[in-house]
Amino acid sequence: MTTRVLLVDDQPLLRLGFRMVLESQHDMTVVGEAGDGADAVGMAGGLEPDVVLMDVRMPVMDGIEATRRIVDAGIDSRVLILTTFDLDEYAYAALRAGASGFLLKDVPPTDLLSGIRAVATGDAVVAPSVTRRLLDVFAHQLPDPGHPDRSVPAVVDPRMARLTERERGVLHEVAAARSNAEIAQRLVLSEATVKTHVGRILTKLELRDRVQAAVFAYEVGLVRPSRQPPGQDRKQR
Structure with a gap:
């Protein structure tokens, strides 16, 4: 079964890089790209991807709010947050908003692909550097x-x-x-x-x-x- 992914990031070159990594896999396809959270919400509702690969810091609407709106709208898509910033407040906010995972952008491609597959099957994935802090603080x-x-x-x-x-x-x-x-x-x-x-x-x-x-x-x-x-x-x- 092919996992359908929506890429959300305000940097076109990063989206291109992610697209190249994902489409090199026989079981993944990129169904769309969005440059901000507002577009992501609309495209998620229309395209119904299996996984939304979501950046945090973006214009118009950030990835946390976009995640919250996708989840609250009952859209049958799971959100995997992918960010440059290893900050606890981002991880906590993302998970509270309903994200199914939180990874850093410097994650190895194999781990990124594994994370997308895990989220697509209903599992959750959180960056190892964040997981223990998340549980301890909570x-x-x-x-x-x-x-x-x-x-x-x-x-x-x-x-x-x-x-x-x-x-x-x-x-x-x-x-x-x-x-x-x-x-x-x-x-x-x-x-x-x-x-x-x-x-x-x-x-x-x-x-x-x-x-x-x-x-x-x-x-x-x-x-x-x-x-x-x-x-x-x-x-x-």
Whole structure:
């Protein structure tokens, strides 16, 4: 099956580069290009691409607002944010707006193609440099069930009862930002089995993708917040 991609970036040369990379693949085709977020929203509604490869900083309307409008309009397209800037506020805003992924423009072509394929199949992908910071910062805003002196209890969600013990284990690994391959190795499963479990987890919990699943795991207390202060790992990059 061919993945149909809409390219959104205000720099024509970058769009040309992305087009060349994508159309070198037998399973991808570029259905359109937009130079700003407003055009992207209109073209997404008309072309209904599988994936919208979206820049952040653009004239007329930025990529975050364009993503929000595409998602709110119920357009059956998934948005993969691609930006030059490794800034947490962009990543958080993009994911809150409904993006299914966040990658940097200096990502290797193979990783970009893998990310597009993952998003097209309903998965989510976030740049490794952002993933741990995202979870750690979010986790520090949530109650920790391991500390009863906290005034706000963990969220009680009846959807957790729908999961089997194995699915809970897989969800725990997803919340730790591990890939299917890593989860398979840790739990001694095949990647295909892990993918099946992840799909069932998302269905049972009524979630869109792995990012939402990770946030859910923190909310219900399945994963405890890291004790490392937010932003500490920036010195290590």
